[in-house]
Every structure is written in C-alpha cells, then in structure tokens.
Amino acid sequence: MTGPLASNPVGRSFDPAALAARYSAVLILLLIIAGFAIAEPAFLSADTMGNTVKQASFIGIAAVGMVFVLLTAGIDLSVGSIMYLGPLLAGIAMRDMEVGVTGALLISVLAGAAMGAINAFFVVALRIIPFITTLATLFLFRGFGAYLTSSRQLDFPDEVRGFGLATVFGLPMPVIVFAIIVAAAYVILVHTPLGRQIYAFGNDAEGARKAGLPTARLQAFVYIASGMCASLAGFVLISQIGRLDTGFGEGREFSVIAAAVLGGASLFGGVGGAFSAVIGALTIQTVQAGLVYTGINLYLQPLLLGLVIFIAVLLDGLRQARLDDSRRRIIRPFVSTPASMSSPKSRTTKEPSP
Amino acid sequence: MSALLGLHRLSKSWFGVPAVTDMTLEIPAGICLGMIGENGAGKSTLMNMIGGVVAPTSGSMTWRGEPYDPKTPADAKASGIAFIHQELNLFTNLTVAENIFVDEFPRRLGLIDKRQMIGRTRALLDRLNLHAEPETPVGNLAPGERQLVEIAKALHREAALIIFDEPTTSLTARETDKLFETIRALRADGATIVYISHILGEVKALSDHLAVLRDGHLVDEGPIERFDIPAMINAMIGRELSAIYPARSSQPADEVVLEADGLSQAGVVEDICFKLHRGEILGIFGLMGSGRSELARMIFGVDPTGSGTLFMHDQPVTGDTRERIARGMAFVTENRREEGLMMDATISDNLSLVTIEDFGRPPVALIDRERLKARTEGVRDEVRIKAANIATQAARALSGGNQQKVVIGKWLLGAPQLFILDEPTRGVDVGAKHEIYTIIDKLAASGSAVLLISSELEELMGTCDRILVMAQGEITGAFAKDAFSEAAIIAAAFKEVAA
Incomplete structure (x- = not known):
C-alpha cells in the first residue's frame, strides 16, 4: 500500500524531514545553545548551565500545567495572576495563623486548584470559551489580591527562604520540584486512561463525545492542574525571595504559554507532552541568559525573545495546516499504485457537442 | 431464523417532510443485508434511528426480540450494534491499541495495563489479518488500515450487528478486496452485516439479501439472486417527471x-x-x-x-x-x-x-x-x-x-x-x-x-x-x-x- 501512505504527514519509513519536524523543539534549543556557545564559549560552563536550569524551573512548573490545557485545545491566561494570589493566600496564612512552611505550600497548591476549579466551572458548566473565561479571571484573581493587601508587598517569615534555598544532593529546591511535577505529568499523560483521553479529546472533541469519554471531567481536570502548577511555581519562586510584590507574575502567562508551545505543545490541541514544558522553559531561559551573557544590547532582548516565540508559533501553525490537509475528505484513491483498478483507460467519457 | 433487528412501521419526518415512511423490515441473524437507494432515499435517516442519533417520529424497533429504543449512540453501542462510516471516528494522535480501548482502558494499579492492552489488540488485529503494530499511531496508517482498526473496535465490543455505510469510497482496489475478505470472515464467525453502498457490484457480490429504498419507502426486498444490476437500478428509480419544471425559454449560444x-x-x-x-x-x-x-x-x-x-x-x-x-x-x-x-x-x-x-x-x-x-x-x-x-x-x-x-x-x-x-x-x-x-x-x-x-x-x-x-x-x-x-x-x- 504505497499509494495512500504517500499522503500521510509522517511516513512509516525513515524520513529525515518528518523526524526533524518531530524533534524540532529539541533542535531549536540545541541550535540556540550552540549559537551562544560559539559567541561566548564560557556559556557552556556547568555554572551557567546549572543556573539556567534553576531559573527555568519557575516558568517550567507552570508550563507543565499549561501543556495539559493546551492538549485540550484550551488556553489559560490566568496563570500569572494565580502565581500571585496562591502564594499570597499562603503568606497571609503564615502571618496571621502561624502556619508552617509545609502548611503554606499545601495552602498555596490548594488555592491554585480552587482557582483552576473556578476556571473549569465557567468553561465546562457555563460553556464560556477558555480565552474569555481566563482573561476575566486574570483580572479577578489579581484584583482580589490587591484588595487583600491594599497593593502593599507582603513579607514572608524567614523559614520560607530556608525551604526555597535548600538543596538536596546538591540539587536546588526549584529544580527538584520541577522534576517531580514533570515526572507526575509524564505518568498521568502517558500511563493513565485520563491522560490518553485528554489526548483523544484534543484530537477530536466531537469524536471524544461520541466515543462516550467523560469530556467534562477531562476538561475540568486540565484547568485545575494548570491552577495548581501555576500556584506552586509562584510559591517556589517567592520562597527564594521571601517577599511578594503586587506586580508579581504579571505578564508571565505569555512566557508560560510560549514555553509550552516552544516545547512542541500545539495551540490546536492533541499534541505535546510533559517534556514540552522542560524543553520550552529551557529554551526561553537559555535565550534570556544567553543574551545577557553575550552582552547584546539590553533593549534588543525583548525583541529577540519575541522573535523566538514567533518562530515557535509559526511552526505550530504550519504543522497544523499540514495536519488539516491530511484530514481533507478523500474521494478517490490516490493513483500511484500502477495496479489500481481505476486506471483512466476504463473511463467512458464522451463529450458530445450541445 | 429469528430476527436480530426488527423495524416495525418506522417513520421519521423532519418538520413535516417525511424522510422515512412506514418502514417494516426484519434482519435475521447471520445474514449480510445489502441496502441500496439514491441520495435522499432515507438510508442515512434509517441508520441514524438504528444508531440512536435521531428518534423515530412513530413506529418501533426490536432487538433480539426485545423492544429497542436507543436514546444515544452509546445505547446502540451497548446493545451490540456497531457502525463503520465512511468518515471514521478515530483519534489520529493515539495508537491503534489506544483507539480500540479509549473508552475503557484495562488497568493495573490505576495505570494503563499496556501489556494486556497490546496483547488483546494484537489478537484482534491478527483476526483481521492486519499487519500493523498495536503501538503505531493511527495517523500513520493508510485509509484501508484505519478502517480495519474501526472494525477491530467493533470486534472488541463483540458487536452482533455491524453496519457498513459506504465503506469503500476511499479505498484502493486491493484494500477493498481485503475488506470484503474480512466481512466474509466476520459473517462466518456469526456476525450480522448490513452493507450500504452505491457500488452495486459490491453489494451484489457480498450480500445474501437486498433491501431497496426509494423516497423513504422500502420498495423492494428479497434474496440477492432475484436482482441483477439493471433490476437493482430499476428498483431504485421509477417515478414520473413532474410538471414543476418550466420550459427552457432560450437556446445556448456557441460562445x-x-x-x-x-x-x-x-x-x-x-x-x-x-x-x-x-x-x-x-x-x-x-x-x-x-x-x-x-x-x-x-x-x-x-x-x-x-x-x-x-x-x-x-x-x-x-x-x-x-x-x-x-x-x-x-x-x-x-x-x-x-x-x-x-x-x-x-x-x-x-x-x-x-x-x-x-x-x-x-x-x-x-x-x-x-x-x-x-x-x-x-x-x-x-x-x-x-x-x-x-x-x-x-x-x-x-x-x-x-x-x-x-x-x-x-x-x-x-x-x-x-x-x-x-x-x-x-x-x-x-x-x-x-x-x-x-x-x-x-x-x-x-x-x-x-x-x-x-x-x-x-x-x-x-x-x-x-x-x-x-x-x-x-x-x-x-x-x-x-x-x-x-x-x-x-x-x-x-x-x-x-x-
């Protein structure tokens, strides 16, 4: 069956172009690292790389949650605000109720889950599209935080920094948390029915409904997961600084979405994985660190970062166009098999003059 | 032979326009019923009623002698009726095995039991003579292979009645032959088949029994031997040109x-x-x-x-x-x-x-x-x-x-x-x-x-x-x-x- 296969986006045999498309995210990351390494060999030092990974954890943890949402072809714009409000509630509990660090961590994650549940309620029960829902909660969550603090900064007790700056076997705490979250996401996405059904829903929502999958539960889960991850990411970073400013997390939703997409998750759903968050967060952080390291004009940096994100989204769009193409209705077999019965000779075309 | 599926004076109209009228038909277990009719003859509406997609306006159905009144496609599926449509319902980003088990994965300790899933998928694929790895993404399969995956889903659910709706439209000649082999094998294993197609030669070759629909009515029915292809065509058409067409008031030019x-x-x-x-x-x-x-x-x-x-x-x-x-x-x-x-x-x-x-x-x-x-x-x-x-x-x-x-x-x-x-x-x-x-x-x-x-x-x-x-x-x-x-x-x- 050579004929029909030719129409597939990914052939079964070895195809360098298909392979490159599949691992384009990793390739882009490696190219960027190589580029900076050529410009400045010291960029490859263990110190710099270690620092990059540590700093990537913050966006990375939230991006794991975002991957879940993107897999369902949804979007969560409220993650930046959740990063702020989740740790804020934990901090208030520490200050006013003498909760310990573990308790605060727990409160932060639960608050994130609750905010995710609010998003899920609007998206699933009221069927408001995710973009509008999370755009509204972006303002709601931050507004609630501003009301609680009267827009003042909140100082955390010192023991929080003891947690945030701790290392285990030489690994900094943010990296450990990031690794745990990625591992958990990997298991859920690859090895549980829930995970596989999320992929199915993202591939064809109507088909998933017809197949009797619990679509409401799937959709609710991804927003709750995203809220939990965002809040946890916020807490991990705050526990290193020890202070929560009003503007914390503002605009971060874009880095988080960009990281997920850069890592290979598709805005159109059904494509991506736990490691998308890792690759994407590393890419963004590498670009930022590299630009600083090579001393490129400070004011050029947002532009270059934007360019990288633009390329990622462009690639995603191209990939989707290809996918749509392969889904077009096929009326007749592709005639590249010579033995096919529908050879043009058997036609009875006659064109009479009117 | 007792009827597996019975239709009794089944009718459906859309906003007062009849699509299926007073259809009475018995489908005995173990046969392959061919179904033909022009566009708009009512085939799709009939299938949608059997599949629980639309509710009949009047009439009733029986399944294995019991009243059958599906409210959703899931009801039809649970009863043991499977549909293989021209447009397949597969998730291209999942593997063959995952597509078969997507609504009910075998589990072990809360996780998917991959070994069991792959083993059972391989057994199904072997039965269908499909040489694809259970872990191949469906997106990498050819149209004919995808259809076999859809059939594997029906087998997995142990469907007693499998309804094929224009299954060969996008298949090559070789794939079509293979599909026919599969359908014959399914019948030999005791499944009942309804085969709907516009390609009359296929219907003639596969079926034991033929039902002809026209304008929402069952106009003819009988053993396939009674019909040759011109007889099939005659049964499908056969109405008068009505007087709703105005006479042409001009002649085409040469330009x-x-x-x-x-x-x-x-x-x-x-x-x-x-x-x-x-x-x-x-x-x-x-x-x-x-x-x-x-x-x-x-x-x-x-x-x-x-x-x-x-x-x-x-x-x-x-x-x-x-x-x-x-x-x-x-x-x-x-x-x-x-x-x-x-x-x-x-x-x-x-x-x-x-x-x-x-x-x-x-x-x-x-x-x-x-x-x-x-x-x-x-x-x-x-x-x-x-x-x-x-x-x-x-x-x-x-x-x-x-x-x-x-x-x-x-x-x-x-x-x-x-x-x-x-x-x-x-x-x-x-x-x-x-x-x-x-x-x-x-x-x-x-x-x-x-x-x-x-x-x-x-x-x-x-x-x-x-x-x-x-x-x-x-x-x-x-x-x-x-x-x-x-x-x-x-x-x-x-x-x-x-x-």
Missing part, C-alpha cells in the same frame, strides 16, 4: 464561457474536461462523495487545483476567489446556512455583501445608501423575495426558498457571466423550487452560463441543456438533452458501465 482542460487534484478529482457555453445550463450529476461539490469549489478558487487549466472566455483563470468574482463568476454554495448567508444580518446587507465596494462614493468610498437601496429593491423584485421589509428583516426569518433567493440575488447585483449553483433547491419546498427553476432559466436566457450541481437527477433532467455525470472524482458520462435517460445516467453515476 464558450468556461472551459476545463484536465483539472486534477490528487485524491479528489481526475482529468475533468468540459466546455460551458453562453446561455447554457449544464448539469453535473453525481452521488454523495462523487466530487461534484469539490469540483465547484475548485472552479471558484476555494479549493486548490493540482493540475490542468481552467479558461474563461479563452483566458486562463488563475488567482483567488476575489479575482474570479471580478471576472464574472458567482457561486451559490450547498451550505446556505453556514457559507451562503449571514443569518442575523438584514436581507439588504446580505444582498449587497458581494458588490458593496461598487457602491462606494468618492472621495472616501462612503457607501451610497440611496443607490444601494434602489438596487437591492430591484433585485428583490427580480427574484421575488417574500419579505415585508428587506432593510430591517433578518435573513434568518425567511423560509428556505426565500433564503436561497437572497443568495442568488446577492450575485445578481454584480451581473455575473457564470453562475455555479450547488444544490440550489436543497431543503426548499416544491413551490419555491419552481420559482428557483424559473430564476435559473431566466439567468440563462439573459446570457449567463449556468453550472447546476445537484444530487436530484429529476431536477437536472427538467432544467438542463446537458448533463455531465461524475463518479469517484471522474466524469463518467455526458448526455445532451435529447439523450437524457434516467437509467443510463444513474448507471454512469454508479459507475456500472453500461456495456
């Missing part, structure tokens, strides 16, 4: 308006050649999925063309839809609701949509409301849209026939030379049909060339000067008015080459 020279697009159409003359109404007949609508979209520049050239007045046509409109093309789509009309906008706004740029008044192109109003009122009278006030009434408020007049009317404003009409009378009552036929005749009489695409042969025979027939993306016949023959045209459409 060629549109010429297609070898239009091809891989997987869609192949080597399409025809000439369309000034003042001519050229019909294109074909069954569902024959490529007729796709051809129309290619001519209008909505879908890409692989190779071949299109000429308009001997000049090659290139460029996008916008350019083609400027050269005098007009397109009335088959999806009036989705593509042809802005349902919530006023009738006037809809009428002026295509030509709005012509009503700009210098220097800044603000719209000349007075002139626009005069022109839209003119068109409204020309096509006789029945509306109280076209400036305030929304298109949604009109009947189907009047909506269609708006769609035609919006093109009239630009006085095009070529009209492409795709199913212009779909969902329109008989009275409005007559008016639309009259409009089409007037278009031709005023010098436009008309390409009329329809799945209703009667309508084409009543209105066209010439009919081209398409099947599987090719032109399989061309008939001048004096050679119109229902049987010959249907035979060409079913690709049963009249020897």
